[in-house]
Amino acid sequence: KNEVEQSPQNLTAQEGEFIxxxxxxxxxxxxxxxxxxxxxxxxxxxxxxxxxKKKHGRLIATINIQEKHSSLHITASHPRDSAVYICAxxxxxxxxxxxxxxxxxxxxxx
Amino acid sequence: GxxxxxxxxxxxxxxxxxxxxxxxxxxxxxxxxxxxRQFPKQSLMLMATSNEGSKATYEQGVEKDKFLINHxxxxxSTLTVTSAHPEDSSFYICSARDGYYEQYFGPGTRxxxx
Numbered sequence: 240k241n242e243v244e245q246s247p248q249n250l251t252a253q254e255g256e257f258i259x260x261x262x263x264x265x266x267x268x269x270x271x272x273x274x275x276x277x278x279x280x281x282x283x284x285x286x287x288x289x290x291x292k293k294k295h296g297r298l299i300a301t302i303n304i305q306e307k308h309s310s311l312h313i314t315a316s317h318p319r320d321s322a323v324y325i326c327a328x329x330x331x332x333x334x335x336x337x338x339x340x341x342x343x344x345x346x347x348x349x
Numbered sequence: 350g351x352x353x354x355x356x357x358x359x360x361x362x363x364x365x366x367x368x369x370x371x372x373x374x375x376x377x378x379x380x381x382x383x384x385x386r387q388f389p390k391q392s393l394m395l396m397a398t399s400n401e402g403s404k405a406t407y408e409q410g411v412e413k414d415k416f417l418i419n420h421x422x423x424x425x426s427t428l429t430v431t432s433a434h435p436e437d438s439s440f441y442i443c444s445a446r447d448g449y450y451e452q453y454f455g456p457g458t459r460x461x462x463x
Contacts (some may be wrong), residue, residue: 274454280387280440281456325392335446336383339392 243328245340252347258313260343262326265307272327272337273300273311285311285324316347351377353445355455362433362462369429370458372443378423379445383452384416387440399426433462 243264252258264271273285286293286300288309293300297316302309313320323344327337352375362368372382381400385393397418399405405418415437417429426445430437442457 270451272452280459282442282454283456284452284454287451327393330395335381335452336395336398337393337444337452338395341392 243326243338243340245324245326245343247343248341250343250345252316252345254317254347254349256316256347258316258320258345258347260311260324260326260345262309262311262328262340263307264309264326264328266329268304268307268328269335270329271302271309273309274325274327276323276325276342278322282325313345318347318349321346351375351445351447351451351453353379353443353453353455355441355443355458357458358456359459360461362460364434364462365432367429367431368433368460369427370441370443370460372426372428372445372455374424374445374447374453377445377447377453379426380423380448381446382420382426383444383446384418384426384428385442385444387442387457393442396428430460433460435462438462 246261270287270289272287275283297314299312323342325342327339330336330338354373356371384396387393396411397405397407399418399420401420407413420426438461443455444452446452
């Protein structure tokens with residue numbers, strides 16, 4: 240059974256802090272997704288990665304295929320970063336059906 | 350980047366009626382679209398996989414006669430919730446794949462059945 244686990248479940252930070260959210264999965268993947276969900280529900284795709292590291296603005300995502308682990312980093316966090324961050328990986332080998340982590344709820348205070 | 354839209358963004362309907370949700374890929378052709386459901390404070394769960402021109406594949410426990418999926422073109426898939434009940438109230442999200450393995454997510458549709 241494939242599982243995607245995230246930590247921490249909840250995270251609070253002061254504006255400007257560096258934030259790390261972790262994701263571990265149990266099945267070899269073709270790609271892992273990081274998503275952002277704001278209050279009200281809208282989902283935004285942040286990253287899809289299968290190796291190495293990707294950067295977009297203040298967001299950085301890394302993945303270690305051997306260790307089946309990915310991290311999402313936010314530099315110079317801001318209150319507008321407050322959201323639920325979700326990682327998702329394939330349900331199994333040779334499939335692009337996704338299984339989702341339970342999410343990390345981030346609150347950044349000014 | 351690729352954009353996926355959903356319409357409507359929210360809908361309220363009465364119990365027993367049907368409601369249709371559209372998922373469109375705006376700037377690419379989506380060979381495959383996925384439909385997800387999210388209950389409050391829970392993670393997204395895959396409902397079905399929709400391939401253009403063929404019948405959708407439903408996940409275990411999802412009633413195909415209740416959740417009708419049509420993927421008539423490479424840019425449009427629709428999910429129709431038939432004979433809606435209050436327990437169908439949820440957040441419905443689609444994603445679209447562009448023929449490789451990247452999936453692009455729509456913003457979601459919040460359905461409330463009264």
